[in-house]
Amino acid sequence: METLANLESFVRSAETGSFSAAGRRLALTPAAVSRNVAMLERNLGVRLFQRSTRKLTLTEAGERFLAAIGGNLDALQAAIAGATSDQGEPxxxxxxxxxxxxxxxxxxxxxxxxxxxxxxxxxxxxxxxxxxxxxxxxxxxxxxxxxxxxxxxxxxxxxxxxxxxxxxxxxxxxxxxxxxxxxxxxxxxxxxxxxxxxxxxxxxxxxxxxxxxxxxxxxxxxxxxxxxxxxxxxxxxxxxxxxxxxxxxxxxxxxxxxxxxxxxxxxxxxxxxxxxxxxxxxxxxxxxxxxxxxxxxxxxxxxxxxxxx
CATH class of the missing domain: 3.40.190.290 (D-Maltodextrin-Binding Protein; domain 2)
Incomplete structure (x- = not known):
């Protein structure tokens, strides 16, 4: 079962084209985001990004994976937020x-x-x-x-x-x-x-x-x-x-x-x-x-x- 942190790091990196920008959105360091994405790639057995010194570009497999989970990730985050808001303190x-x-x-x-x-x-x-x-x-x-x-x-x-x-x-x-x-x-x-x-x-x-x-x-x-x-x-x-x-x-x-x-x-x-x-x-x-x-x-x-x- 893939972790939510790895999926979030992948989706936000794809949206922003940068591990650094994704890290700012997720309150993580760029290294942590990169590590999460690398773990996801290793677990899936496919390369999701082409990496360069200037930007990230989705591979064909990465584009298919993003299309499959993008909206579902938002729904999952909303569900988690809703569940946690009903128990315990903010x-x-x-x-x-x-x-x-x-x-x-x-x-x-x-x-x-x-x-x-x-x-x-x-x-x-x-x-x-x-x-x-x-x-x-x-x-x-x-x-x-x-x-x-x-x-x-x-x-x-x-x-x-x-x-x-x-x-x-x-x-x-x-x-x-x-x-x-x-x-x-x-x-x-x-x-x-x-x-x-x-x-x-x-x-x-x-x-x-x-x-x-x-x-x-x-x-x-x-x-x-x-x-x-x-x-x-x-x-x-x-x-x-x-x-x-x-x-x-x-x-x-x-x-x-x-x-x-x-x-x-x-x-x-x-x-x-x-x-x-x-x-x-x-x-x-x-x-x-x-x-x-x-x-x-x-x-x-x-x-x-x-x-x-």
Missing amino acids: AGVLKVSLAPTFGVTHLMPLLPAFLARYPAIRPEWHFENRAADLIAEGYDAAIGGGFELAPGLVSRTLGPAHIVAVASPAYLRGRALPKDPAGLAGLDGIVMRSIRTGRARHWAMRDAAGTEVATALPERIVVNDPAAMREAALLGLGVALLAVPDVLPWLERGELVRLLPHWYADAGAISLYYPTRTLLPAKTRVFVDYVVEAFRRERLAERFAGSLG
């Missing part, structure tokens, strides 16, 4: 990708109570300003915005990503407040340079009636991270256009002030992404449920809405 490494500022501000505070409830889960959280490839990189879940909903992924919207203009009370003292987004041109701008385009990001803001006005915030300070923008605003260096979740605690404490309270820009939604399976692993299922319940309990979707101003 356990294992929980690999999650998080937008850094949002993750530190709103997800890290949930961790103590989550681990108290599920002590056998070991979080491995990656804070990164990018849309990770959940399937290829072996993530259990991701939270953020801008993810392409590729085949094999599902998403649950947690709240809006509305952009608002903020500044410190000290910066605003003695200055005339703008009446609409065009008036931001007379203030010092703290802007972010896009990692993807290399250009500073500017927004068109809208009001409750749907009127849109382009912002012309001067590029007084340029950074590449929302947390740095927020800190610069707190230091009284100017006005920043930031997502409400990234500044909510500071707004609620009065350390930052929202300019143009009836105007905001819509940057889409903050969502929770995870691989679609008939039966999720217990560790992923309880994480998804815990985050969704925390957002409901704290009314975060409502508090993130810049349109409520």
Whole structure:
């Protein structure tokens, strides 16, 4: 009887074309994946891959074997996940990708109570300003915005990503407040340079009636991270256009002030992404449920809405 580890190593290596990439998905070293595949080949008595220094290529026998077991392996993994989720406590490494500022501000505070409830889960959280490839990189879940909903992924919207203009009370003292987004041109701008385009990001803001006005915030300070923008605003260096979740605690404490309270820009939604399976692993299922319940309990979707101003 062939082991599940050997079959998983073969299928993931075939999908990714690399022992290294397969190892990242399976939380194994490339050597371990290679060893599992070699054992499978030895047990079957056929060569499944042509190996080169650059990539793996399936042999004809490998292609036939992959076609025969590929879908069945997913069904078997789902069955195992379902069986283990019904007995014992959720356990294992929980690999999650998080937008850094949002993750530190709103997800890290949930961790103590989550681990108290599920002590056998070991979080491995990656804070990164990018849309990770959940399937290829072996993530259990991701939270953020801008993810392409590729085949094999599902998403649950947690709240809006509305952009608002903020500044410190000290910066605003003695200055005339703008009446609409065009008036931001007379203030010092703290802007972010896009990692993807290399250009500073500017927004068109809208009001409750749907009127849109382009912002012309001067590029007084340029950074590449929302947390740095927020800190610069707190230091009284100017006005920043930031997502409400990234500044909510500071707004609620009065350390930052929202300019143009009836105007905001819509940057889409903050969502929770995870691989679609008939039966999720217990560790992923309880994480998804815990985050969704925390957002409901704290009314975060409502508090993130810049349109409520």
